Amino acid sequence: MTDTPAPLYFDCDTGIDDSLALAYLLASPEIALRGIGTVSGNTSAAQAARNTLGLLSLAERDDVPVAVGRHDFLTHGYDGGAPHVHGDDGVGGVALPEPARAVEDGTAADLLIRLSHEHAGSLEVLAVGPLTNLAAALEQDPTLPTRIARVTLMGGAALVPGNITALAEANIGNDPEAADAVFAAGWPVVVVPLDVTMENVFEEAHRDLLATSGSPVARAVAAMLDFYMDFYRATYGRRCSALHDPLAAAIAVGRVRPTVAPAVPAVVDTTDGPGRGQTVFDLRGQRQGARDHDGATVRVVLSTDAPLADHLAERVAGM
Amino acid sequence: MTDTPAPLYFDCDTGIDDSLALAYLLASPEIALRGIGTVSGNTSAAQAARNTLGLLSLAERDDVPVAVGRHDFLTHGYDGGAPHVHGDDGVGGVALPEPARAVEDGTAADLLIRLSHEHAGSLEVLAVGPLTNLAAALEQDPTLPTRIARVTLMGGAALVPGNITALAEANIGNDPEAADAVFAAGWPVVVVPLDVTMENVFEEAHRDLLATSGSPVARAVAAMLDFYMDFYRATYGRRCSALHDPLAAAIAVGRVRPTVAPAVPAVVDTTDGPGRGQTVFDLRGQRQGARDHDGATVRVVLSTDAPLADHLAERVAGM
Numbered sequence: 355m356t357d358t359p360a361p362l363y364f365d366c367d368t369g370i371d372d373s374l375a376l377a378y379l380l381a382s383p384e385i386a387l388r389g390i391g392t393v394s395g396n397t398s399a400a401q402a403a404r405n406t407l408g409l410l411s412l413a414e415r416d417d418v419p420v421a422v423g424r425h426d427f428l429t430h431g432y433d434g435g436a437p438h439v440h441g442d443d444g445v446g447g448v449a450l451p452e453p454a455r456a457v458e459d460g461t462a463a464d465l466l467i468r469l470s471h472e473h474a475g476s477l478e479v480l481a482v483g484p485l486t487n488l489a490a491a492l493e494q495d496p497t498l499p500t501r502i503a504r505v506t507l508m509g510g511a512a513l514v515p516g517n518i519t520a521l522a523e524a525n526i527g528n529d530p531e532a533a534d535a536v537f538a539a540g541w542p543v544v545v546v547p548l549d550v551t552m553e554n555v556f557e558e559a560h561r562d563l564l565a566t567s568g569s570p571v572a573r574a575v576a577a578m579l580d581f582y583m584d585f586y587r588a589t590y591g592r593r594c595s596a597l598h599d600p601l602a603a604a605i606a607v608g609r610v611r612p613t614v615a616p617a618v619p620a621v622v623d624t625t626d627g628p629g630r631g632q633t634v635f636d637l638r639g640q641r642q643g644a645r646d647h648d649g650a651t652v653r654v655v656l657s658t659d660a661p662l663a664d665h666l667a668e669r670v671a672g673m
Numbered sequence: 674m675t676d677t678p679a680p681l682y683f684d685c686d687t688g689i690d691d692s693l694a695l696a697y698l699l700a701s702p703e704i705a706l707r708g709i710g711t712v713s714g715n716t717s718a719a720q721a722a723r724n725t726l727g728l729l730s731l732a733e734r735d736d737v738p739v740a741v742g743r744h745d746f747l748t749h750g751y752d753g754g755a756p757h758v759h760g761d762d763g764v765g766g767v768a769l770p771e772p773a774r775a776v777e778d779g780t781a782a783d784l785l786i787r788l789s790h791e792h793a794g795s796l797e798v799l800a801v802g803p804l805t806n807l808a809a810a811l812e813q814d815p816t817l818p819t820r821i822a823r824v825t826l827m828g829g830a831a832l833v834p835g836n837i838t839a840l841a842e843a844n845i846g847n848d849p850e851a852a853d854a855v856f857a858a859g860w861p862v863v864v865v866p867l868d869v870t871m872e873n874v875f876e877e878a879h880r881d882l883l884a885t886s887g888s889p890v891a892r893a894v895a896a897m898l899d900f901y902m903d904f905y906r907a908t909y910g911r912r913c914s915a916l917h918d919p920l921a922a923a924i925a926v927g928r929v930r931p932t933v934a935p936a937v938p939a940v941v942d943t944t945d946g947p948g949r950g951q952t953v954f955d956l957r958g959q960r961q962g963a964r965d966h967d968g969a970t971v972r973v974v975l976s977t978d979a980p981l982a983d984h985l986a987e988r989v990a991g992m
Contacts, residue, residue, distance in 0.1 A: 513832050513833060513834075514832065515832075515955070515956040515957045515959075516957070517957065520938070520953055520954065520955035520956065520957060521948075521953060552960075588958075589958070589960055590960065590961070591960075591961045619839070621947050623946050623947055623948050624946070625944040625945070625946030625948070626944070627942050627943070627944030627946060627948060628940050628942055628948070628953045629840075629942050629944070629946065629947070629948030629951060629953065632948060634839055634840060634947045634948065635839065636834070636839035637834040637839065638834045638835070638836065638839060639907075639908070640834075641871075641908055641909065641910075642909070642910045
């Protein structure tokens with residue numbers, strides 16, 4: 355990391371683990387959160403914006419602009435999100451302050467493009483929802499990649515099963531065409547897939563640390579996690595939570611470092627076959643150690659240097 | 674296993690590891706090899722039949738009928754095989770006896786169907802090439818599955834990369850439509866994918882055991898492996914050989930037992946997208962231990978009870 359905080363644009367579908375990731379970003383001195391765009395996914399883009407504004411209000415960070423992004427995906431409509439995972443409102447029914455301010459006039463893509471000019475060459479992009487806004491921004495301004503330092507995204511599954519189909523993870527599977535465009539854009543992309551997010555688990559003890567924190571944001575997120583942890587009981591056999599979006603945030607912030615993360619040819623399956631929405635990484639020939647392919651711009655994270663949960667809980671509880 | 678040897682039909686694209694698997698089958702008292710069908714894959718169906726007859730002649734097993742199966746795949750033509758892996762003749766240039774007898778009059782599908790009547794209910798099918806012959810037999814006689822005890826096949830990749838594309842393994846990738854038909858036929862299928870075959874490795878010491886054997890078949894296979902092991906140097910960083918077809922043979926014979934092998938929904942990607950030829954197993958929800966899906970007839974082997982190589986080398990060397 356540089357000594358000055360890196361400017362960061364955050365694209366999200368807030369969402370319970372998005373909320374935890376946002377809290378972590380707000381608590382992270384390594385980055386400066388310059389703007390947030392919302393997209394449909396866990397909940398609608400409009401609801402995600404309300405949730406985001408509520409959390410920023412709790413954190414007294416009304417300086418961070420929030421723009422509503424795409425409600426529908428590139429080739430099909432938003433289908434109602436994942437209320438069984440994130441609740442009807444995306445935040446497990448936890449009351450957040452009514453927004454005291456409005457969202458930005460423009461779209462999320464407009465905000466991203468504006469920030470890319472204000473921080474040309476240094477802007478970090480962190481995307482933890484469907485990649486519809488990023489694809490829209492690329493379509494709107496094909497020169498965008500030249501001004502972005504790096505795109506870190508939560509999504510996909512390399513050598514593990516998907517979560518919405520046998521092969522597809524929700525963020526990529528919701529908008530495969532958008533994800534494929536983001537993979538193909540030539541900017542440096544770091545993909546944080548289920549392979550690593552499912553291995554980083556937030557336990558009840560971590561949640562307790564947030565629940566007893568002096569920070570209203572931490573306490574609100576702890577209340578949301580009470581809902582989220584019920585969903586994961588069937589997966590892990592106990593109440594706990596995978597750390598999808600927070601892991602991508604910690605990697606973007608530089609506090610968790612990928613250890614195996616080869617740059618390889620990467621596309622997204624945009625057919626209507628059984629692989630639709632699958633991230634296709636060419637991981638052949640890696641048996642003797644991770645090996646980057648010449649010219650590959652997409653890096654897939656297959657392992658990291660340390661578990662995230664303790665650091666995450668401490669940082670957010672200490673906000 | 675029962676006390677009487679199980680009757681077995683072997684479908685193959687002989688091939689160096691096919692040859693090793695055939696030698697193993699001939700040396701296995703647990704099964705009785707009742708017929709062999711050949712298919713294009715590693716080499717052409719016709720060349721595979723010549724190789725098979727040559728090996729059977731060396732083994733003095735001219736009692737085993739050999740039928741030539743499909744040259745072309747269901748939706749496209751045979752493309753010349755894998756001479757860089759198996760040599761121009763499929764057996765690494767190793768001289769085998771000229772066949773002293775002819776192949777069967779009918780096709781491989783005809784032979785399989787005939788054997789299924791002769792051994793109705795007990796016939797084991799072992800397929801280690803593209804599944805074109807099996808699909809042809811299903812098309813020719815839809816009642817075939819009712820007379821087959823089990824189909825064991827080498828093919829596919831569940832949670833590891835493919836070998837002919839990022840996602841597809843050669844046997845399945847050569848004829849995805851055939852493989853999809855075999856998966857859908859309702860008979861019990863045991864899939865032995867790259868996940869386990871790449872973890873079973875034949876070393877130089879194993880090859881030496883074959884090369885110094887009193888068996889002409891073992892010595893011929895050892896000579897073929899000299900060619901094959903050069904190919905795998907790039908994969909493993911040393912001269913050795915993955916045991917694709919032999920592992921499927923040992924599982925069909927019952928001498929290697931699957932330890933994690935859930936029965937799950939399984940299809941093959943038959944699109945023209947990046948996943949074409951991929952085996953799609955729904956492995957979600959297996960984190961707390963292997964779990965069979967109700968009604969699923971396809972079992973995918975993800976781990977086995979013991980390494981194969983020592984047993985394989987000893988049995989084939991002792992033929």
